[in-house]
Amino acid sequence: MSFKQLNSGKLFLASSLVMLFFGLIMGSLASLSYVLPNYLKDTIGFVSLRPMHVSSVLFWIILGASGCIYSGLEYVSEQKPSKTLATIQWALWLVAIVGIFYSYFTKQFGGREYWEFNPIWALPIIGAWVVFLFNFFRCTRVLKKWPVYMWMWMTGMIFFLFTFIENYLWVFPYFRTHFITDMTIQWKVNGSLVGSWNQIIYGTAFFLMDRISGNKKAGFSKLAFGMYFLGLFNLMFNWGHHIYTLPTLPYVRYMGYGVSMTEWIIFARIFYTWRVSVSDVQKHYHYFPFRFLFAADAWVFFNLGQALLMSIPAINIYTHGTHVTVAHAMGTTIGINSMILLAACFEFFSGKCSSFNKANVGLSIAFWGAQVSLFAFWIALNAAGIKKGIWQMASVQIPYGKMMQSLHPYFVVFAIAGFFLLISITILVFVLLRSYVRCELRSVNEINAPLPNSITSSTIKL
């Protein structure tokens, strides 16, 4: 394959799938630390496995989101994104990822939760993001009227960069010497970062729905923009719900609480309106993308419901600092973000050379395997969390170690469910990557092959 034939979107998506696979392996290994005493303690240990898991899956989400934007732009913009810039961006990510894993293997930490690596490796990530933004605006500025998903992509990209840099304010002693302010900023960052990639991923979901349903108007509707602004408002101001117990200023906590409550209206509406307009023919041609979007839809229901309850301080006081929070994080990143990203991979990777249709029983089994094991995983974490929450609030407490021992059965279910999740998603990743290698890397003719029932850029009038 020559450089001319390189498809930037697919390059990012394929790379993100590799990160997903690696992240799942690391997650499964890390989860064993909860069940087996002294497991790998003297060698790599949980202290390295956890960040390896977290960083890999974060990179799956972030690189996947980047791949979705590049793939989407191929369809919506006459001015194509620059391949040279995209390749530079990709190379910067490669440098960062190699550095970050080296940092974890050698236990040179120094960063904060979710970004535990030596902070030097944040520099190539920032560089990659600047290149990405430049490439994005270079090709979108010619478009006069933006559908809502373009706004969502842009918002996600800008806020990711801002927040990622804000994430390193602790480097300045001014912030570190004021512990409570420092913690407040740390969780402001964590809340908004998640909000940023959610903008990109939900934007992608919107884009895919547009394609599947063929309904171009939805992306310009007042309702869609209303929902977008509500999402943005939450990205900016709802993060106070992470730190209700932190002795920070009261307005931060009330702001977090009040703004979070506006989310009750967010998502149900959009999903409802597009699903009814999808015909059977369209479902047939976009079988797996549709299924994965549908699954994400179901997970939104569980997770948004849970998140909203957890945002009420009177309930949060029980769930805060427990595995309910982990359940929420896993439910949203796997159930919602990953399902949408997988839908996008199936949509963008299908073509003449590989079509993923209903007849593919292996894929269907893997699809259901992932949903069922994720459900068991989610329930086990919630159960463990509730039990810990009750312990946490009890006036007379058994020792911490004893309490953790009593959670052992839940952790066993959690580890087993995690293993099945690993198997199921590995099948999906394998099928997608095989198609990438066969169709993109080997077969020259298939490059840019039209998708079934696809809407090519020439048919899109924006």
Next chain:
Amino acid sequence: MKIKVKLIFALLCVAFVIYSLSIYLVPIRKHLNSAPNATLASKGRLVWQDYNCESCHQLYGLGGYMGPDLTNIYSCKGKGPIYIKALVKSGTGLMPPFHLTEEEETNLLHFLRSTDESGSADPRNFTINALGMIEKK
């Protein structure tokens, strides 16, 4: 419509910048003095990060969930600095031993002292008000 979208976006961004600045400037606005030995504590924060204690421990309920919350371990009855030092050196069933230099140890203890002095992370110390918000007892 396009103008309106741009306008709303711009207004929200301005509000966000103001809100962010108001948070960065809390120590100045409220004339907060940094805690005694704040420089050492802030170095201790880096020790906490260098050894990734956060992967298993929480501060104010935030962090990893394998080990207990350590916000107030410094003043906890029967625990405190000597206990912390010993535990970090020896490790436990799930916690590996850590080999800190003397300076790192001192700074880490200053850090844990500063977290302890900043407030209480025990959820039992809160009551729920009429709005569903929690308040320190």
